[in-house]
Amino acid sequence: MAKLYFRYGAMGASKSANALMVQYNYLERGKKALLCKPALDKRDGDLVVHSRMGLEAPCLTAEELLAREEAFFTGKEKPDCIIVDEAQFLTAAQVEDFVKVVDEYKIPVICYGLKSDFRSLLFEGSKRLLELADEIEEIPTICWCGKKARFNARYVGDTLVREGETIVLGANDAYTPLCRKHYYEGRLRP
Numbered sequence: 001m002a003k004l005y006f007r008y009g010a011m012g013a014s015k016s017a018n019a020l021m022v023q024y025n026y027l028e029r030g031k032k033a034l035l036c037k038p039a040l041d042k043r044d045g046d047l048v049v050h051s052r053m054g055l056e057a058p059c060l061t062a063e064e065l066l067a068r069e070e071a072f073f074t075g076k077e078k079p080d081c082i083i084v085d086e087a088q089f090l091t092a093a094q095v096e097d098f099v100k101v102v103d104e105y106k107i108p109v110i111c112y113g114l115k116s117d118f119r120s121l122l123f124e125g126s127k128r129l130l131e132l133a134d135e136i137e138e139i140p141t142i143c144w145c146g147k148k149a150r151f152n153a154r155y156v157g158d159t160l161v162r163e164g165e166t167i168v169l170g171a172n173d174a175y176t177p178l179c180r181k182h183y184y185e186g187r188l189r190p
């Protein structure tokens, strides 16, 4: 049975690297795994899934993938798997479209993304994925204190920012993963 997977983690949890490794494993077995990300994520300036480790691969936008005709998902072009990076930026409607890809075309869809933003609120795409996914898995990362980091702290200089406009999480230098205690204390380091 094809399933919808949501694998989430805080900044720095190697989500993109995981996505790229899953695609590689499919390709190595002669299977077709399509990589995509929401068009909103423009941090790479082009259509590339990039990991901090230096791995990267070209991708489609989720928008163009979901706009494909039925023949694409059922004919000989049919992918064996679809991998979505930066899935937090999907709209709720796009998550529902991926559910159809799973249930009607029987193609597994594996989504990687952040669960919550720098205010600690769920992203729209992540919320819908938590509601609809068959399998939900946390990719762990740790705070500087060694505890599990579930919060994405945004900071300016040495000051943690917990309110304000939702802005696209992207530049790694302005965000750091923290545990809940240090997120609320605003302690970015020992």
Ligand SMILES: [Zn+2]
Binding pocket: 143, 144, 145, 146, 147, 178, 179, 180, 181, 182
């Ligand atoms: Zn901590």
